[in-house]
Structure formats: structure tokens, C-alpha cells
Amino acid sequence: MKNKWAVRVTSIIIAAVLIYVGYIGWNKYLDAREYVDGAEWVVPLDDSYTYEDNYARKLNKNLEKLNLWAISKACRQEDSFYERLYGVTNNKGKVIIPAVYERIEIDPNQNYILAINDALENYHYYKLDGSDFIKDSFQYADLFENGYACVVKKERPYIIDAEGKVILRVECESLEKLDGSRGLFKFTVKNTSKDVLQEYNSFSGLIDLNGNIVLEPKYENIEKASENRILVTFIDEEGYSRNVYLDNNFQQVSKASYEAATVYEQGAAVVKDSKGWCIINEKEESIARITGCKEMYGFSEGIAVALYENKLKYYDTKGTLLFAVPYKESDLNPSYEMYTYQEGFIVFPAKNNKKGYMDGKGNVIVEPAFTRAASVENGEALVTMLGKKGVIKLKKSN
Numbered sequence: 001m002k003n004k005w006a007v008r009v010t011s012i013i014i015a016a017v018l019i020y021v022g023y024i025g026w027n028k029y030l031d032a033r034e035y036v037d038g039a040e041w042v043v044p045l046d047d048s049y050t051y052e053d054n055y056a057r058k059l060n061k062n063l064e065k066l067n068l069w070a071i072s073k074a075c076r077q078e079d080s081f082y083e084r085l086y087g088v089t090n091n092k093g094k095v096i097i098p099a100v101y102e103r104i105e106i107d108p109n110q111n112y113i114l115a116i117n118d119a120l121e122n123y124h125y126y127k128l129d130g131s132d133f134i135k136d137s138f139q140y141a142d143l144f145e146n147g148y149a150c151v152v153k154k155e156r157p158y159i160i161d162a163e164g165k166v167i168l169r170v171e172c173e174s175l176e177k178l179d180g181s182r183g184l185f186k187f188t189v190k191n192t193s194k195d196v197l198q199e200y201n202s203f204s205g206l207i208d209l210n211g212n213i214v215l216e217p218k219y220e221n222i223e224k225a226s227e228n229r230i231l232v233t234f235i236d237e238e239g240y241s242r243n244v245y246l247d248n249n250f251q252q253v254s255k256a257s258y259e260a261a262t263v264y265e266q267g268a269a270v271v272k273d274s275k276g277w278c279i280i281n282e283k284e285e286s287i288a289r290i291t292g293c294k295e296m297y298g299f300s301e302g303i304a305v306a307l308y309e310n311k312l313k314y315y316d317t318k319g320t321l322l323f324a325v326p327y328k329e330s331d332l333n334p335s336y337e338m339y340t341y342q343e344g345f346i347v348f349p350a351k352n353n354k355k356g357y358m359d360g361k362g363n364v365i366v367e368p369a370f371t372r373a374a375s376v377e378n379g380e381a382l383v384t385m386l387g388k389k390g391v392i393k394l395k396k397s398n
Contacts, residue, residue, distance in 0.1 A: 043390050071099050087101065100122075134160070148160070148183070170211075186204050225263040266302050267282055288318070301342065305338065310326060365397060
């Protein structure tokens with residue numbers, strides 16, 4: 001008798017579990033169906049669609065503007081992070097750039113292509129017909145800005161012009177553009193200090209096109225903060241990072257250093273001083289004191305995000321609170337997409353750990369239905385839902 005009752009109870013429990021699982025699964029299906037039907041899908045959800053597929057799609061969109069097309073093949077390089085290698089064909093189907101590159105970048109002015117194989121340290125500039133824009137290949141190269149690019153060859157960084165002529169060789173570990181319009185370049189040198197700074201591998205300085213060192217290499221980092229400001233990070237005597245702003249003559253304009261500081265946007269920046277987080281103008285006058293937050297991120301298209309214990313708050317450059325959303329994710333900081341307002345949209349989290357999209361007024365554009373949601377680029381975003389990836393097109397609310 002007891003065995004019969006045990007069997008009955010077990011059967012009831014199993015049936016209840018199955019009903020519950022079925023209910024959850026059905027709701028997930030309805031949820032997915034609703035958003036698949038309701039969203040404007042550029043690429044419908046597909047469990048075989050990958051990040052590499054999305055890169056290839058975007059690459060082709062850019063190349064088609066030039067009447068060119070991408071080709072690809074499986075990447076079999078041991079040291080590569082990529083699944084495919086890419087090349088380019090012309091409108092007649094002729095291969096003009098061989099499929100041996102991990103990534104292909106197109107010049108904003110659309111007069112050359114930079115083909116990149118980072119694993120093999122092979123960077124090459126091509127003309128749009130596939131001939132050499134610059135004859136040499138490099139271990140590293142970036143896009144030209146104001147007629148100059150930073151390259152590395154035989155482990156030596158230098159600056160070249162658009163004809164490939166060496167403008168300046170710099171004895172340093174790395175070299176990159178800081179402000180192309182002013183001909184300023186950031187360079188790093190190996191740290192040989194034996195004091196409190198010894199834990200830092202390298203320090204940064206600034207050099208101009210004439211080879212003049214305008215800032216000695218003693219900074220942890222250097223950034224262009226605005227047209228009139230440079231943000232430098234240095235290490236104080238106790239080994240802590242501090243931040244100050246310099247003017248265009250490389251003179252310090254900050255009356256005091258900051259624990260944290262960001263670049264300016266629309267005349268405002270976010271800093272952290274001895275009293276906490278604050279929004280300042282270019283005179284470093286306080287616009288608004290943001291109290292109670294754990295972390296604050298710099299402005300992106302005029303919006304800055306502050307992280308609180310249980311919510312995210314969004315502020316404009318005047319320090320006005322625009323809106324807030326609940327946020328709980330242990331002690332983890334928000335992902336990049338959650339504090340980067342891009343093309344009028346920002347990713348926001350929901351209680352169910354799903355993500356959606358809002359506009360700059362806090363209006364929900366796409367309900368939180370995605371386990372992953374990328375920043376918007378050219379009106380589109382790559383999303384993940386129910387283990388599948390797809391691409392949606394976003395439209396601003398009226």
C-alpha cells in the first residue's frame with residue numbers, strides 16, 4: 001500500500017515539474033515570438049549566426065559603397081583569434097587583395113584600404129584597385145590622419161606620410177596619434193625606475209612632428225581631453241594614480257589633481273575629487289555634485305551614467321537627472337554598452353537579467369528581451385536571444 005502511495009506521489013511531483021517546465025518553455029517561446037515578430041530584423045535570429053558573420057556582413061556593406069566585395073576563407077593560423085581570413089574582389093570578380101587578412105579597414109576618405117593580419121604582424125596599405133598604396137608592409141600600422149600614420153617595422157616605431165616617406169623615427173616602445181590636427185603623438189618608453197613606480201612597465205610622453213618632446217615620458221597615460229585640454233595621469237609619491245588637465249601650451253590648469261577624470265564632451269567632464277563625483281566645465285568649475293554613486297562614467301553624446309547600489313542614473317551635461325533604471329548585478333560594474341550612449345540609444349538592464357534599448361529621454365525603444373545587446377552602429381545592433389544571434393534595426397521614438 002505504501003509503495004502505491006509513493007508511486008502516486010512521485011508521479012504527481014513529476015507531472016507538476018513537467019507542467020512547470022512546459023509553462024516556462026511556452027512563455028519563453030511566446031516572449032521570443034513577440035519580439036521576433038515585433039522587431040525590425042535585419043538578420044533574423046539564427047543559432048548558426050556568429051560574431052564573425054556579423055563582421056563579414058558589415059565589411060561587405062562598406063565595400064559595396066566602393067563597388068567592391070569581400071571574400072573569405074577559414075583561418076587556420078594557430079595564434080589568431082579569428083575564424084576567417086578576408087580579401088577583396090572588384091566588381092568583375094577579380095581578386096585584388098588576397099584572403100590572408102584577419103581584418104580590413106577602409107579609410108574614411110575612401111581612397112585606400114588597410115589590410116591587417118595581427119597574428120602574423122602583417123599590415124599593408126592598398127589602393128582601391130588592389131595595387132600598393134604604400135609599397136612596404138609593416139608589423140603595425142594605423143589609418144592616416146591629416147596625412148600621417150604611425151607604423152612599426154623591424155621593431156622600430158616611426159611616422160610616415162601618405163607616400164610612405166619616413167617623417168620621424170622615435171626611440172620608444174610604442175607610438176600613436178594623440179592629436180593629428182596639431183601633429184602630436186604619444187610615445188611610451190620602458191620604465192627603469194627603482195622606487196615606488198617600479199610596478200609600472202612603461203610611461204608616456206608627447207612628441208611633435210619635428211621630434212620635439214613637448215611632454216617628458218613620465219605619465220601613466222595621456223589623452224586628448226578637448227580642443228583646448230589634454231588629460232594626463234601621473235603617479236603620486238604614494239603610488240596612487242592622479243589626474244590633471246593641461247592647456248594647449250602643456251601647462252597645468254587644474255588647481256588640484258583628481259582621483260579620476262574623463263575627457264570633455266560638449267564642454268563638460270566627469271571627475272572625482274576629495275568630495276566625490278562631480279561634473280565640471282572647461283574652467284573646472286563645478287556644474288553639479290553627483291552624490292551617493294559608487295562609480296561614474298564619462299559623457300557619451302551628452303549623457304553620463306552613474307552607478308548606484310541598486311540603480312543606474314543618467315545625467316546630461318548640466319547635471320540634470322534625465323531618468324533612472326533599476327540595476328542589480330552583484331558588485332560587477334555595468335558593461336560598456338550600458339554606459340555608452342551611441343547614435344541616440346543606450347542599452348539598459350532589466351530585473352530578469354535581460355537587456356533592451358532606450359533613447360536619451362528614457363523612452364523604451366526595444367523591450368528588454370536579450371541576454372546580450374551590443375551598442376548601436378549605423379542604426380543596427382547585434383543581439384543574442386535564446387542562444388541565437390541576430391541583428392535588429394532601431395528607430396527613434398517620435
